[in-house]
Amino acid sequence: MQLPRYTATQIGFHWISALLVLLIIALPYGSGLIFESLLGGRGEVFTLHKSLGVAVLVLTVLRLCYRGRKVPAQALKPEESIAQQRAAKVGHGLLYLLLLVMPISGLMFGSRPFSLFWLVEIGPLPLSSDVRGIAKEVHLISQYLLFALILGHAAIALWHHYVRRDDVLKGMLPFLR
Ligand code: HEM
Numbered sequence: 001m002q003l004p005r006y007t008a009t010q011i012g013f014h015w016i017s018a019l020l021v022l023l024i025i026a027l028p029y030g031s032g033l034i035f036e037s038l039l040g041g042r043g044e045v046f047t048l049h050k051s052l053g054v055a056v057l058v059l060t061v062l063r064l065c066y067r068g069r070k071v072p073a074q075a076l077k078p079e080e081s082i083a084q085q086r087a088a089k090v091g092h093g094l095l096y097l098l099l100l101v102m103p104i105s106g107l108m109f110g111s112r113p114f115s116l117f118w119l120v121e122i123g124p125l126p127l128s129s130d131v132r133g134i135a136k137e138v139h140l141i142s143q144y145l146l147f148a149l150i151l152g153h154a155a156i157a158l159w160h161h162y163v164r165r166d167d168v169l170k171g172m173l174p175f176l177r
C-alpha cells in the first residue's frame with residue numbers, strides 16, 4: 001500500500017532545517033580545519049553559527065504552526081503497530097524540542113551582542129550570570145542528545161527504505177510523486 005506523502009511545504013521545511021542544523025554543528029567542530037580560513041576568523045565562524053541558529057529557530061516556529069494546521073503524514077500509517085507509531089511520535093517530538101532548545105539556550109547564554117548575518121546587532125538578553133551559566137550547560141549538554149537523535153532518526157529512515165522496503169523515506173523525499 002502507498003503511504004501518504006508529506007506536503008511540499010513539510011518536505012521543504014524538513015530538508016532546509018536538516019541541512020542548516022548539520023552546518024551549524026559542523027561550524028564549531030570544523031572551525032580550525034576549514035571554516036576559519038573560509039570566513040576570516042573564529043569570530044566570523046560563530047557569527048554564522050549563531051545567525052543560522054536563529055534562522056533554524058524561526059523556521060521551527062513556522063514549521064510547528066504549519067504542522068498544527070496540517071495532519072502529519074506520520075500519523076496516517078495504519079499498518080505500523082501502535083508501539084511504532086508512538087516511538088516515531090516521541091522521536092519526532094524530541095527532535096522538535098531540541099530544534100527549539102538549542103537556539104534558545106544559545107541566545108540566552110551570550111553576554112555580548114552578536115551581528116545577525118552581519119546585518120543587525122542582537123542581544124545580549126538581560127539575564128543574570130547564573131541563568132546564563134545554566135543556559136550554556138544546557139546548550140553544551142543537549143548537543144549530545146541531538147547527535148544521538150539525528151543518527152538514530154536517519155538510521156531508522158534508511159532501515160525503512162533498504163530493509164523494510166516501504167515508502168517512509170520516499171514520503172519525505174522531494175521530486176517524487
Ligand atoms: C539549532 C541551533 C544550534 C545548534 C544545533 C547548536 C549547536 C552547537 C554545538 C554542537 C556547539 C559546539 C559545542 C562544543 O564545542 O562542545 C555549539 C557551541 C556554541 N553555540 Fe550553538 N547551536 C545552535 C544555536 C546557537 C545560537 C542561536 C547561539 C547564539 C546566539 C549559539 C551560540 C553558541 C556558542 C557561543 C557556542 C560556543 C560555546 C563554548 O564552547 O564556549 N548557538 N553550539
Ligand code: HEM
Nearest residue numbers: 018021022072073074088092095096150154157168169172
Ligand atoms: C538534522 C537532521 C534532521 C532533523 C532535525 C530531522 C527532523 C525531523 C522531524 C522533526 C520529523 C517529523 C516531521 C513531522 O512529522 O512533522 C522528521 C521526519 C522524517 N525525517 Fe528527518 N530530520 C533530520 C534528518 C533526516 C535524515 C538525514 C533523513 C534520511 C536519511 C530523514 C528522514 C526523515 C523521514 C523519512 C521522516 C518521515 C518519518 C515518518 O513519516 O515516520 N531525516 N525529521
